[in-house]
Amino acid sequence: MTKENDAHILGIGGLVHDANFCLLDNQGNPIFVGEEERFCREKRRGGFPTYSISYLAKSYHIEVSETSTIVFSRETIPDDKDLKSFLKSTSASVVHVNHHLSHAAGTFYSAPFPEAAILTLDGLGDSICSIMAIGRGKRIEKLAALHYHHSLGILWMRTGWFLGFMADHFFSGAKVMALAAYGKPVYEDVFRGLFNLYADGSYELNPGRFPIESVARFWEKEKPFFLEKALGIPPREPDLPVLQVHKDIAASMQKVSEELTLHMVRGLHRRTGLENLCLAGGVALNCLQNARILRDGPFEKIFITPNASDCGNGMGAALYHYHHNLGGERQWYMTTPYLGAGYSTDEIESAITKAGVEYRIPESIAKTAAMTLVQGHVIGWFQGRAEIGPRALGNRSILADPRKPNIRNYLNQKIKHREWFRPFSAAILEGKVPEYFECKGDFPYMLFAFPARPDKADKIPGVLHVDMTSRIQTVSDKNNPLFHGLINEFYIETGIPMVLNTSFNDHGEPIVNSPTDALRRFLASGLDALAIGPFWIERS
Template sequence: MLVLGIHTLTHDTCAALVENGRLIFAVEEERLRGVKHTEAFPELAIQACLRFRNITMKDIDAVAVSYDPVKIIRDKIFGHHSSYLPDSMPRLSADLLFANRLAGYEQEIRQTMNYDGDIYFCHHHTAHFASSYLVSRFDESALFSIDGCGDFESAMIGFGQKNSVSVFDDYCIRYPQSLGFLYTTMTGHLGFLRNCDEGKVMGLAPYGNPATFDSLFEDIVTLKPEGRFDINMDYFLYQYRKNVGFSKKLEDAAGPQRIPGSQITQRHRDLAAAVQLWTEKVMLHVCNYLHDRTQCPNLSMAGGVSLNCVANGRILAETPFKRIFIQPAANDAGTAIGAALYYYYSRETGAPRHPIDHAYLGNAYRDEEIEAILNGKGLRYTLPRNLTEQLAGFMKDGRIIGWFSGRMEIGPRALGNRSILTAPFPAEMKDILNSKVKHREPFRPFAPIVRLDECGDYFEFDHESPYMLLAYRVRDERVQDVPAITHVDGTARVQTVTRDQNNEIYELISEFKRQTGVGVILNTSFNVMGQPIVETPEIAIDCFMGTQMDYLVFNNRYLVEKQ
């Protein structure tokens, strides 16, 4: 059975292909359009899925869509506005237009995709659950989905067993109560882009003192029994108007909104620290209740808020859960995966599961394609026999490498196939990368890649973190070895790797250790600020030529030196 999963109508649109329960391809539309977090229908992503399997839409048994239009219409129009009218009148007209489109969206999909087969609309948070648990190695797991708003719900919990997932119907945090919207609204207040720059707030937070805004957030967030929480809506306006986040009450308490691009003051740092701390408090509160309820040592997480690796690291360290799995596209893009998997296993109830062990699910480019592109651009290249040894030496000497090899990663993190790589030292390397390569804010940290078998030698946890979604404290005695990946609070957003997951990167780390004594390399996404991670060799070359990277490597074979 071939099931095509799609996430559409909102940010991070995506398509994924599942064959007999196995996830074989997935790609975000942004990578193919070159527009970060695009809301465009995932037409290019769908075409890529079909090309990968050499099929047409006539070969697809079902299309699974990661939301429930009936539920959205019911809850958005009749539920939400019945509670907030007349104050919500400014967004009612837009919501009515959206509801009208949803009512006919199945037909719109059929016409757009030229498809007359089965179309299944999957409950949004169920798709999140399925996207994580059904590709994990757990036989059973507690489930936690938390985001801004999906099907007018913002947080749900449940349980997974064998090849099924179930929602705990007695627990639901409903929009506009939303930890995700709290975080993204504060992101906008801090002068960053909503639904885009939340990671910047997480990176800025360790520079601040959350106690400055303790009384404010004690009034905004209330932790309640049984893992529930409330958000004080007096501080916000998004429940009334689209694209308007906070009220005058918030500005009176937190200060005026920062103008994008203006100086970041200590007040901004303190505010970032406060929203990050209270996000962690809420997530710990829910997870402790979820463990009490399920008594299961395993936790599968999804939803945009679960990209917060600092909160995830605290969940691992401070709750009774022993093992955590968060799939690489934990944001809404991943619901394309979850919707397809849920459809398949709800019909093939006895079918075996197929866990994933890596995120390399997108396009790859053949050597002959690479050669043709390099020759067409007139770029000189070599094919060194000892490339791994050379690259380790380059990094040891402070050189910066653009690395493009194998299949594209799914999810917002570059995990070693579309990466910029260098040494985790000296400390100044962080500033060099931020200013001369990434062209981004100086406070933003960089991530390490470490072999899983040596993770505990450098960090205070050795739990696998293949998708860079757990933050660990760097061991005190190792900070001097890896200062460029050690954030100001002594933590790092760790990616672990095994030989089976990515042999090329594993060998590069091993050779770098042989030459330097340090078994960690610095990894950041192959892009510049505001752009998606590079998807094609042409875009990789443009990015390489427009920055101060020193070398460009294709397919662990072709070496281009900056002239």
């Protein structure tokens, strides 16, 4: 490498699941964020991110083995042969950053705040499930930590298993969140009784209600019988129908989780007195909960990085080392989530040729796509560099017309092949949010869900969940001009300033990453057309 690159810092995270890495340049700017599942095509893959690092070496001509420092987002290194082989190949110094400090750094150093209170919440990492902290300038000060025996994230997982979503293992909580909108919190007192709350904003799980051994063996796919005892209801078998009682359990878990996080946020505010809050960890992907914290909590502004779960911990560890350990100035904050893989027009055309499909190059790919949506068709949209995090933000997306009442059922059944109760998101033009939703501001990373205005709900049924809320993504011309142009063309034609946006993948599959991935998924699916770079492909 050249002398200019000698200060590259490589952050590596997700060694248990969601393997990822981030490469910083010598000014502390993220050059590339790679999520291993996108490259190896195995969802939630853990271990050393071999495939994504190989892409970086091939496409960016950066040999990461020559970086000056390697930073791991955990305090110990697991017994992984690929990792050990990599470490033998490099002379870089090795640094370890605590798992939850990596979460905290990933969100705080990405935020446009000079100082902020920080709360992390997930299943566990380095024996911790949550920390409270303060970020000021270059440094992060940890205020409190909670042992994983009291993990809210693990309770979400256990509730998912109880409701029959065992196949999702660590990540069943996302389905519980989606199902919650169909129920009523009739079991809220049962879930509330699982927690002991304290005046400083902390909490503990009640060991008489939630046995410690159930948390300690969280990785074993055993049914959470403590919930059966508490609820007086047997666990749902995965192949049996979802009944109203299951919906009510999900709604109860959602309501009490919101109450608990609000309790923590209020305590953190009393301790810090700050106006800004940064959230991180897998529990911070709960959109309804985030909106509740924004609406009912004491903080003026909230920031959450789009890769708030473990898939962003390589980035967090690298940023923590650069700023907190080395004292590097804060010159960067996140203005774009598009830090993943990108492909040239030649590479895309080569992949199309190999796939043997016909294509054309329209004068405006955005207008062609918008007019196709107006006609009621569903399209794949593959453009630019991939977004980071678990949600498609307009570069690796499936798009549809939000005005169609039955589009949710069609997408879930015919395109995504997933549960009937899963919702979809609204990608809306920046500045148009208050006209359609009961909120103000910009929400570019699809991390908040808000109710639709009553006078607008019947105009956009496709993006509304059964509770009349939608996860929204505001799209600006500055941040993503091509996607903004598509939505604007749709707006000109229909008067509706948004499109339905969901991730470009099938159930159980990572979001498409390469042109080959996009073409393969298009050809195997019921999508009507594919916009891939400047090329337009229609189904015969």
